[in-house]
Amino acid sequence: MTSEVLEQRPFRRAVVSTSAIAENVRSLRARFAGQTVIAVVKANAYGHGAVASARAALAGGATWLGVADLNEAIELRSAGIDSSLLCWVHGPNTAFEYGIAKNIDIGVSSLAQLEAVAAAVARLRLGNEAGPVTAMIQIKCDSGLSRNGVPSDQITSVFSRARELERAGVLRVRGLFSHLSNASEADDREAIAAFAGIVKMATDAGLEPDLIHIAASAAALSYSAEDLVVLPVNAVRLGLVIYGLSPLEGVTSADLGLRPAMCLEGTVLNVKRVPAGAGVSYDYTYRTAGETTLALVGLGYADGIPRAASNSAQISVRGRTYRIAGRVAMDQFVLDVGDDTVDVGDTAVIFGDPNDGYPSVESFAEACGTINYEIVTRVGPRAYREYTTE
Numbered sequence: 001m002t003s004e005v006l007e008q009r010p011f012r013r014a015v016v017s018t019s020a021i022a023e024n025v026r027s028l029r030a031r032f033a034g035q036t037v038i039a040v041v042k043a044n045a046y047g048h049g050a051v052a053s054a055r056a057a058l059a060g061g062a063t064w065l066g067v068a069d070l071n072e073a074i075e076l077r078s079a080g081i082d083s084s085l086l087c088w089v090h091g092p093n094t095a096f097e098y099g100i101a102k103n104i105d106i107g108v109s110s111l112a113q114l115e116a117v118a119a120a121v122a123r124l125r126l127g128n129e130a131g132p133v134t135a136m137i138q139i140k141c142d143s144g145l146s147r148n149g150v151p152s153d154q155i156t157s158v159f160s161r162a163r164e165l166e167r168a169g170v171l172r173v174r175g176l177f178s179h180l181s182n183a184s185e186a187d188d189r190e191a192i193a194a195f196a197g198i199v200k201m202a203t204d205a206g207l208e209p210d211l212i213h214i215a216a217s218a219a220a221l222s223y224s225a226e227d228l229v230v231l232p233v234n235a236v237r238l239g240l241v242i243y244g245l246s247p248l249e250g251v252t253s254a255d256l257g258l259r260p261a262m263c264l265e266g267t268v269l270n271v272k273r274v275p276a277g278a279g280v281s282y283d284y285t286y287r288t289a290g291e292t293t294l295a296l297v298g299l300g301y302a303d304g305i306p307r308a309a310s311n312s313a314q315i316s317v318r319g320r321t322y323r324i325a326g327r328v329a330m331d332q333f334v335l336d337v338g339d340d341t342v343d344v345g346d347t348a349v350i351f352g353d354p355n356d357g358y359p360s361v362e363s364f365a366e367a368c369g370t371i372n373y374e375i376v377t378r379v380g381p382r383a384y385r386e387y388t389t390e
């Protein structure tokens with residue numbers, strides 16, 4: 001039985017504003033006018049809920065969606081989302097025919113993946129009397145990140161084999177893409193120049209990609225069209241920013257004209273008065289300085305509150321913030337609220353929109369020694385996703 005059946009309102013809530021996502025995409029579309037916006041909704045839309053977030057991004061004017069793997073892409077298709085869709089992280093035995101049949105672009109990062117796509121097309125054709133099937137692929141090129149993507153010493157063979165398969169009608173190379181390190185402007189420029197060389201090699205090989213993209217949120221905000229003049233880029237892959245969060249250190253959501261879409265809320269489940277010197281939570285890493293009131297909040301590390309938030313992160317209750325007292329446990333943590341009045345049923349906000357007076361994801365992340373990306377992405381499945389259009 002789900003918690004929404006058990007209770008009027010679940011006591012762990014990730015309240016997600018789909019309007020905020022749509023508005024963020026709308027403003028980013030205006031900012032990147034002339035470029036195709038690929039809204040990245042991988043990892044359950046960075047914890048915000050894949051299907052609802054994808055719909056919101058499309059409502060805001062995104063024309064493409066991006067996810068990591070094929071399962072994520074198929075989840076969107078199964079929900080009836082039929083927009084253009086790209087996925088780029090694959091297992092060694094991924095059966096690409098399920099994606100090809102659903103019109104999902106496959107990001108290809110090796111010769112082996114290219115051959116696997118060709119084999120999947122052959123299997124589809126065997127079982128399909130309706131006519132020939134053509135896979136849409138986008139080749140991911142490693143221009144310096146040394147992560148995913150075709151390495152430079154294999155680029156020529158991948159391009160020439162792709163062109164051969166294209167001529168045979170097996171597939172079409174719809175796009176070329178790469179990814180940046182954000183290590184420094186100089187490093188990014190070097191990678192952009194390397195990718196420009198790779199794009200030239202692709203056209204020399206006879207490929208005619210419609211989409212060329214390298215920038216994710218941080219680079220898209222950092223580099224103007226003039227900066228990228230060596231590249232014929234015409235698309236940006238935007239993840240974090242569509243959820244209203246900033247990828248740039250020292251730059252807030254508000255600075256970027258964005259609105260954080262998620263507010264993570266717990267509920268006060270127990271309140272007790274304790275004497276001075278009371279040990280609080282596992283290992284007694286916190287002891288009360290004087291007689292005080294403790295409030296128990298029903299969210300823990302299983303819900304994405306890192307254990308590193310222990311004795312560190314500030315939580316908002318009734319408009320005041322309190323540092324977490326003692327260790328974060330799997331399902332709960334404690335606040336020392338002093339002599340303030342707090343009642344069972346009160347909402348404890350972990351993070352939300354600072355414009356509403358809540359701690360930002362960024363300040364919460366900093367208290368935990370991590371980044372906003374990791375915090376929202378790890379909000380656990382027990383936190384009920386409640387969607388609002390506020």
Ligand SMILES: *Cc1c(COP(=O)(O)O)cnc(C)c1O
Nearest residue numbers: 040179216217218237238239240
């Ligand atoms: C996750 C991801 C993105 C989106 O990154 P943001 O920084 O969230 O915009 C873009 N491209 C690739 C290849 C990714 O893996």
